[in-house]
Amino acid sequence: MMTDKDMKDGRDGAHSFALKLNGISKSFGAVRANRDISLDVRAGSIHGIVGENGAGKSTLMNIIFGLQTADSGDMQVFGQLASIRSSADAIGLGVGMVHQHFMLVPNMSVLDNVMLGTEGGYLLAEGREQTLEKLKQLSSEYGMGVDPFALIEDLPVGIRQRVEIIKAIKGGARILILDEPTGVLTPGEAKQLFDILRSLRDDGVTVLLITHKLEEIMAITDHVSIMRDGEMVAHRETAATNPQELARLMVGRDVLLSVEKEPASPREVKLRVSGLGCSSRAGNRLLKDVSFELRAGEILGIAGVAGNGQTELLEILSGMRTVDDGSIKLLDQTIDADNALSPYNLRELGVAHIPEDRHEHGLVLSFEAQENAILGYHNDPGYVRGMVMDKDAVLERCETLMKDHDVRPPNPSLHASNFSGGNQQKIVIGREVDRNPEILLVGQPTRGVDVGAIEFIHKQLIRLRDEGCAILLVSVELEEILSLSDRVMVMNEGEIVGIVDQTEASQERVGMMMAGIGSDAAA
């Protein structure tokens, strides 16, 4: 690879680099997650790392932050050879990390969370005083607007993320690693985050941004490094590249970034939801007066920031959660507080469900692929004779699925955990769509799925729509909703903000609606 050497020679000494990696390798059993990785990150810059899922980005960041140790290679932090064997070492050297899943204690205040790990003496008062001062100072300096005394559980995700950032820089972090930071944010929140990152950079903090969203790389980074299959394949100046080139470098071939589809021709109503409501066990309203229709041959996309009722809606429609108020007319069945249908009943009726979280719901990771290929359909007379499973039929089903949906490797005996995210998702999708369902409930179809697989999955959904399936699509990727849906429904705090036709759904308008500003106001 040309780039490392060019970069080294082209720049003035090592001291201007915040971070230098040299020949980092790391294997997990037979899987080589990182192979001979070299990376130079200039001090005071925003440096993006892109790559498909499973390309080794997270492993590399975990090595830098000391959560994992490299098998070989060395690392320099601000020109000093560093041996980072734990996150404490990393923090000591000025490396901070904001994880994809926040590491905050929900029922403690912002202040207590920020203080965590630096309490000082046996009594909390002194440490709390100092932390409060620092917190206020950082919060105003970077315009974060964080209330020190609010409980974490009461704060929106965007603010929680800022608390994580404060936690990291309060300890004096000069290098800040952010792992997929915008996955849980509205477009507006993401913009604010980028403003914060820019002012951090202007104060000399080096930012390492891990993402799979190319537009973010283009919008905010100064340099970008591209990973594929555990290797660093290229380094670019962001100004001198474009999304097409980055996508090609990530996947190793040309990819279609947009979805091609004909206009929909919706037919009869398959699903009618009227006045649907439900509450959590603690009594919080999760869904309020949700009403909509879904027709055969259309894709209705539900846009919204994660946690605004989409999950509960999918759970109710798939039979995993009971209805509290309102009713659902599904095919010719009525579901309400008195009439529940189990996920099993619904599957028999022709309702298939691709769950939002394939690890939590869609798959049993410790099972073989073939056992997962029949999950939920294991009562089908085709797979079970009396009480005994028909191993041959199950195997055959899995082999067909793997062939039709291009699951790699096509090995039915491999445990689900050993497939990449994209291939796991193909197993789930194959299982659910192969029976030509009347209604398909889809949650986050491409979460953690690589670019190549996204293209394949999107084509499948369009094909099903054209064959007359009624598809309800939930995704936090606004782009995905906008490019796949025929109509877009926006949810905020358990309510429907509005439903707009695809032709009228722009990124800005839907983004406003996601923040709870009604469709009329936005229009």
Place this chain on the structure above:
Amino acid sequence: MTPASDLPRWADVVLLPILNLVAALAVCGLIIFFLGENPFTALWVMIKGAFFYSGSLGYTLYYTTNFIFTGLAVAIAFHAMMFNIGGEGQAYIGGLGAGLIALWLAPALPMVLVIPMAILAAALFGAAWGLIPGILQAYRGSHIVITTIMFNFIAGSIMVWLLVGPLIEQGQQSPQTPKFEANALMPKMHEIGGGVFSFLGSSPLNLSFVLALLCLVGFWFLIWRTKLGYEIRTVGQNPEAARYAGINVPKIIVIAMALSGALAGLLAINELLGVQHRVVLNFTSGYGFTGIAVALMGRNHPVGIFLASFLFGAIYQGGAELDFEFQTITRDMALLMQGMIILFSGALAYMFNPWVSKLLKRWMNRGEVTRV
């Protein structure tokens, strides 16, 4: 439950358990050394005592039988991610079922009816004692560990009350029932088959051993070949995915706990119909608890459970021999070994993982270099 291991499967399943076993024995050997005896002599005495003396193999297999039943009981609950600590109580109540049938029906009915009915009763009574904690867990959220422990105590109290009261042998002072009639007794292995098994010598080993082997096979078939087994494993490995798949999770938990209790109950067939020939106080003597270690060591798989049971049986039997042979060593040595094995193969199961992993990697890499 088990931490992720990056070892190849054969090393994980064979090499690590052997290393753990060797480590446990080494610690015991050290203790024997400090007691002033030669550890190797002691080991040899144990091996002879467990396998070579006349009748000793029979004794070893008789203990093995007990461990198979309780090990399978713990394992089937494990597959549904239920930690059944109540094998002891379930076996105890199973003994009540078997005892009642033996006492009431043996005088009237032939052996071919009494014994199957006693087996059924032991299983049903044991199942009932597993079922109740199962229901409490599945529908009320009462933690299975707490309730099964409590049910051990309840079982103990009930049995004491019955054995000093309603069921006590008339005119006797020891808390035990009258002796079972001859047609309620499990035939001894060395007495049947026209002397084919006479090499086992005179020992308590009885037909329950065959029942245990059948249970091993049945367990494998149930867990890996039936729909119920599929549902049990799904519930155990990912209860959320089970819910998504439309599996009735509480029902599966209850069924798994009932099956677990039934398997534990069968211990009574070996102990009471096979050996004691009456219901006695505390006949379960800890087998229910040791079943946890057996299941853990056997990785909840019938083959592993058989091997672990055999090992524990040999230690039980061989440990008794140490007591005879050495002044300084008592029967407790068997208990100590058992404890060490549980410590090393349970709590410290993956202690050697990093070293083995490193050594294997080095060895494999060297292989690569030489191939090139």
